[in-house]
Amino acid sequence: MKPAPFVYHAPADVQETLELLAELGPEAKVLAGGQSLVPVLNMRLASPAHLVDINRVAGLDEVTVEPGGVRVGALVRHAHLLSHSAARTAQPLLRQALRWVAHPVIRNRGTTVGSIVHADPAGEMPAVLALTDGHVLLRSVHGDREVPASSFFVGPMECCATADELAVEAVFGRFPPGTRTGFSEIARRHGDYALAGVALALRLGDDGSVTSARASFVSLTEVPDVLDLTDAVAGATAADLPGLAGRVEEVVGGHVDPVDDIHASADYRRHLAVVQTHRLLDRLTAGEDADGTVRLPDAPTDQEVTA
Amino acid sequence: MSTRSVGAPVQRREDPRLVRGDGRYLDDLGHDALAAAFVRSPHAHARIVDIDVTGAIDVDGVVAVWTWEDLQATGTAADPLPMLLPHPSIEHPVTTYALARERVHHVGQAIVMVVARDRYVAEDAAQRVRVHYDVLPAVVGVEAARAAEHLVHEEAPGNVGAYFEQHLGDAPGRIAAAPHVLELDLDIERSACMPMEGKGILARWDAEEHRLKVHASTQTSTGLRAALAAKLGLSLSAVEVVAPDVGGGFGVKINHPWPEDVAVAAAAMRLRATVKWVEDRREHFISSAHERQQLQHVRVGFDDDGRILGLEVQLWHDHGAYLPYGVIVPLNTATHIPGPYRMRNFSVTFTSLYTNTVIVTPYRGAGRPQAAYLMERTMDAVARTLGKDRAQVRAVNFVQPEEMPWDLGMVLQDGRMGVYDSGDFPASLDKLKALVGWDDFEAYRAQARAEGRQVGIGMACYVEGTGAGPYEGGHIEIETGGRVNVSTGLTTQGQGHQTVFAQIVADELGVKVEDVHVTTGDTRRMAYSVGTWGSRGAVMSGNALLLTARKVKERALQIAADALEANPDDLEIVDGIVQVKGAPTTQIPLPMVAVLANPLRYAFDETARAATQFGGKVDESKPPVADAEHPGLEDSEFFSPVRTTFANGMHAAVVETDPDTAEITVLRYCVVHDCGPMLNPMIVEGQVHGGVAQGIGGALYERLAYDGDGQLLNASFMDFLMPFATEVPHIETDHLETPSPLNPLGIKGAGEAGTIPTSAAIAAAVEDAEGIPITRMPISPTDLWRLRREHAADHHPEEK
Incomplete structure (x- = not known):
């Protein structure tokens, strides 16, 4: 469990980083939080010749809340974003999902942008980026590319960034006022990768009936494609939802494409996708508080304590 | 007298060093x-x-x-x-x-x-x-090994490494004549010790x-x-x-x-x-090594009260690629099946099989969890068949306290006859039922059901041979500075030996616990020892050190008596001072006794110089060191018990199963344990807690997922799921202390207690919650969800 030899680079700024990536090409890997990369190196599942450590690069560790979205720099740790009050007000789904990202010690080092670039189908933050119609800013010596989530994720563990590009930030979109969001996940143990997870954003009309419902999934699809559930549930109120269970099951079950593994069968994961979507729909249609904020289907309170 | 420390929850003396990172584990040594x-x-x-x-x-x-x-x-x-x-x-x-x-x-x-x-x-x-x-071609799993389409070793036909049988009474005859007969097929998968340090x-x-x-x-x-x-x-x-x-052993x-x-x-x-x-x-x-995997076939005959009349058991045990540690694990299973129950007509066979997988050697419990699983699943099946309370069916089968010592009629893994020396199973069951609220559970179930929740309760009992011989030894040396050096040969992996052994020696010698320093597992200090396994550390080394301390004390009192011109029977040692009972001003400190015990000619320190005042009369006819004595206040003694002492316990689990997602949550876990008088209740509780945590791991989370080619698919902590603290409930404990007559401390082992019946108790609770027979452990949500669908299809085939 020792990595193969590599050359270590610690650039001081973005420009130097980009020049290194341009020079080293596919032989280099970017090291940010290292929560996925370092175990992979230690187990020699990957042996890049060069490691470009961006932890000393200035200006990448900021969270900026703008009307257009929440900008998250490449060095922002999950824990930082989780505790950022303006960010979670602007996009509540961030906090709702981040609480499910592994354990506090991993969130303290792991970066949100890193987990997006990692493009693990079991990652929470790619699903959030997708549902919020966010994008990733890729920068290279040749200039910038702003890639929307819908085309950023290419396949399991694969994004569209080229070897010479650095993901300098991810921008999570904001929902129109009144949008209700929820995130649900079922894992074998607290903090494990989800067997199945669902992110949901819902809008209701003045009469309390659904006008829009969109979902993205964790550990259930190869890339975090957004499922528009609006056709299945439009016009429904909380009371109508039980009658729509069959339609929701059909739409969600048809969208997700889980696989069997040692922890769960594909059929069971699909079942969990449907159950959690139902539960989120129930809670979000019913769960508005008097002050207009949404009562959120959050992680258990013991997670709150450890966070 | 000094305050006795044995029996008190003395804080673990090793912890400040270990939790501050001052431990010296193997990888901390030999940097060059x-x-x-x-x-x-x-x-x-x-x-x-x-x-x-x-x-x-x-x-x-x-x-x-x-x-x-x-x-x-x-x-x-x-x-x-x-x-x-x-x-x-x-x-x-x-x-x-x-x-x-x-x-x-x-x-x-x-x-x-x-x-x-x-x-x-x-x-x-x-x-x-x-x-x-x-x-x-690889042979993976018990069934492939039994089929023997391919052989792991050409020299082992049928992939059989060992075949064993033991018969007590006439099980087939009694089953044939029994009013009720049941057959069960049970399955338990592999787990592993997984110490933090490999x-x-x-x-x-x-x-x-x-x-x-x-x-x-x-x-x-x-x-x-x-x-x-x-x-x-x-x-x-x-x-x-x-x-x-x-950093942990747990058997491996x-x-x-x-x-x-x-x-x-x-x-x-x-x-x-x-x-x-x-x-x-x-x-x-x-x-390294794994454990637990067995297929079990049970045939049981019983009467209308659930009294077991005959029991026939066949075990197929997967021992992996090689057999370096013999058949201890399946032997333990075979001999621990009777548990706390009268079992006079009992036949057991096991076939221990080679597979192309990691070897199987003892893991905490060492075959006993499989025995408890078999017997307790059987008890539940008997109760279900008769529509009787599961606790009651167990109670009618219990060996009664007045029947102790109870001759099991079987040879144990150490080659000696198994005889239950102590225990009061009805009293333990009463304690457990009170602790978990067994008789009130239906009210709780109804309340939960009204809230849309599904809950279940299960119990499991076990008896465990602990403290097996052949021997352990102790060495105690009192330095002239007052420091008491204690050594025993078995090793320590976190059990708290530095504390408990010091308690025993301190009490016996009349010194402070702080003055006693314990060394374990160092062949330079103690060349004779067997090792740490089978819940034997306290029983074996604890008693050896007690006997050693008695010997050293006797000698100290004799030397002090000579110096004080008193009768040794009139002396006592309090806080390291030897004094005349009732006249404590006539005294001599133990360090000075240590000087006198070693008639050296050099006054190398203050104590040695001061000791000259006790020089006394010299008997010119005797040498300075008498025959059969040796210089120094030190001695060794060994403890070798006639046979294994039996601890016992009873566990109850309350679980909730999610009707939609099939997630299984352990709401409560209760343990009643009998290891005789507890040397340190805090450490016993810690052992029980740790054992239960490992047991819950084995029941709900851990398995070693081999594919058909013999590749282990979950060889990392990412995919081998040991429970976190978040998965282990608060563990409620109660204790019964029936002393063992087999050793001077009257104690029985506690190290494996928590692990043994956990899978059985949780299987019972899930079965109770779901109404579906649970015959394969561990069980995960995906397994339970599949079982529900199969069960529904069996009972409502039109919905299939």
């Missing part, structure tokens, strides 16, 4: 040592066609690259490793070589050893070794002293010492083994010598160097 890394088989079964090490030799920093042939130059290092525990049932014993010779029989088997400047270089070089394999060895060849100095993360330093001396062709006196701080570190132990020690000798190997987590998964 050469490092070993191993090339391991990627195949479960293969013939080795060719090994090309040229690429590895070229790597800068590589010192040696060894294959099996290179072991031939050292003693018997190239011979197969020993079969440690022969047993008449073993038909075809096969053990491996320290480095594979011609064949590999499981993924992870060591083939080539690289010794290099550091572990990085060693792993770089290991990656460059090219092994050419002729891959052979195995490891640091071997230094001291060329000047011509000695091999070894530190090892082991549960038996004396065993490893003897094994290494034998394998390396060294005299026993030329080998010393010390177990430093050991009792097997010895491991292949790596022999290869690394041989390398240290041959290279005249210090060589270290520290097992990494992946290595631990694929090349």
Whole structure:
């Protein structure tokens, strides 16, 4: 469990980083939080010749809340974003999902942008980026590319960034006022990768009936494609939802494409996708508080304590 | 008298050092040592066609690259490793070589050893070794082994390593005549010890002293010492083994010598160097040991009250690729099946089978969890058949306290007859029922159901042979400065020996616990010992130290009596001062007694100078050191019990199962335990808690997922799911203390207690919540969800 030899680079700024990536090409890997990369190196599942450590690069560790979205720099740790009050007000789904990202010690080092670039189908933050119609800013010596989530994720563990590009930030979109969001996940143990997870954003009309419902999934699809559930549930109120269970099951079950593994069968994961979507729909249609904020289907309170 | 510390929840003395990071574990030692890394088989079964090490030799920093042939130059290092525990049932014993010779029989088997400047270089070089394999079909799992379409070893037909049977009374006859007969097929999967620290060895060849100095993360330093001396062709006196701080064992570190132990020690000798190997987590998964996997068939006859009239059991036990530790695990299963129940007509057979998987050696409980699982699932099935309360069915079968000692009628794994020496099972059951609220559960279930929740309760009882012999010893030495040095040969992996052994000695000697310093697992200090396993540490070494302390005290009182011109019977020792009972001003400090015990001619310190006042009259007719005595206030004593002492316990679990997602949550877990008088209740509780946590892991989370080719699919902590603190409920405990008549402290072992009945109790609770028979453990949500669907399809076929 020792990595193969590599050359270590610690650039001081973005420009130097980009020049290194341009020079080293596919032989280099970017090291940010290292929560996925370092175990992979230690187990020699990957042996890049060069490691470009961006932890000393200035200006990448900021969270900026703008009307257009929440900008998250490449060095922002999950824990930082989780505790950022303006960010979670602007996009509540961030906090709702981040609480499910592994354990506090991993969130303290792991970066949100890193987990997006990692493009693990079991990652929470790619699903959030997708549902919020966010994008990733890729920068290279040749200039910038702003890639929307819908085309950023290419396949399991694969994004569209080229070897010479650095993901300098991810921008999570904001929902129109009144949008209700929820995130649900079922894992074998607290903090494990989800067997199945669902992110949901819902809008209701003045009469309390659904006008829009969109979902993205964790550990259930190869890339975090957004499922528009609006056709299945439009016009429904909380009371109508039980009658729509069959339609929701059909739409969600048809969208997700889980696989069997040692922890769960594909059929069971699909079942969990449907159950959690139902539960989120129930809670979000019913769960508005008097002050207009949404009562959120959050992680258990013991997670709150450890966070 | 001093305040007694035995029985008090004395804080663990080792913890401040360990929790501050001041522990010295194996990898904290030998920073300048050469490092070993191993090339391991990627195949479960293969013939080795060719090994090309040229690429590895070229790597800068590589010192040696060894294959099996290179072991031939050292003693018997190239011979197969020993079969440690022969047993008449073993038909075809096969053990491996320290480095594979011609064949590999499981993924992870060591083939080539690289010794290099550091572990990085060693792993770089290991990656460059090219092994050419002729891959052979793998045998994975009990059913494939039984089918024997392919053989793991040609010399073991049918893949059978051992076959055992034991018969008591006339089980078939009594079952045939019984009013009710049930048959059950049960299945329990593999788990593993998973100590936080893996195995490891640091071997230094001291060329000047011509000695091999070894530190090892082991549960038996004396065993490893003897094994290494034998394998390396060294005299026993030329080998010393010390177990430093050991980060958990749970059984896996009792097997010895491991292949790596022999290869690394041989390398240290041959290279005249210090060589270290520290097992990494992946290595631990694929090349140490697992346990638990069995298929079980039960046939039981019983009467209308649930009284068991006859029990026939067949076990098929998967012991992995080799059999270095004999058949201890299935033997324990076979002999622990009766549990707390009267079982006069009982037949058991086991077939222990080779598979192309990691070897199976004891893991906390060592075959007993499988026994409890079998017996307790059977009890629940009997109760279900009769529509009776599960606790009541157990109660009618209990051995009664007035029937103690209860002759089990069976030979145990140590070759001695099993006789229950103590216990009060009805009283334990009453305590458990009160603790968990057994009789009030239906009200709780109804309340939960009204809230849309589904809950269940289960219980499981067990009896555990603990504190097996043959012996352990103690050595106590009182220094002239007052420090009491205590040594015992068995090793410590977190049990709290530094505390409990000090409590025993301090109480007996009349000194403060703080003045007692305990050393374990150091063959330089205590060359005779068996090791730490089978819940035996406190029973064996605790009693040995009690006897040693008595001997040292007797001598101290005699010397003090001479000095004080008093009768030794009139003396007592309080806080390290020997004084006349009732006249404490007539006294002599213990350190001064230690000076007098060693009639040296040098006044080397103040105590020694002061001691001259007690010189007294000299008897010119006797030598200064009397016959049959020795200088110094020190002595050794050994404890060897006639037979195993039996601890027992009863557990109850309350679980909730989610009607939609099939998630299983343990809401409550209650334990009633009887290990006799508790030396330190806090440590006993800690043992129970840790054991239950491991038991919950084995019941709900852990399994070793082999595919059909013998690849272990979850060889990391990412995919092998040990429960976190978040998955383990608060554990509620109560204790019954029935003393054992078999040892002076009256104690019974506690180390494995928490683990043994956990799978049985949780299976029972899930079954109770779901109304679906649970016959295969562990159970995960995906399993339960599948069971629900199968059950629904069976009962409502039209919905299929």
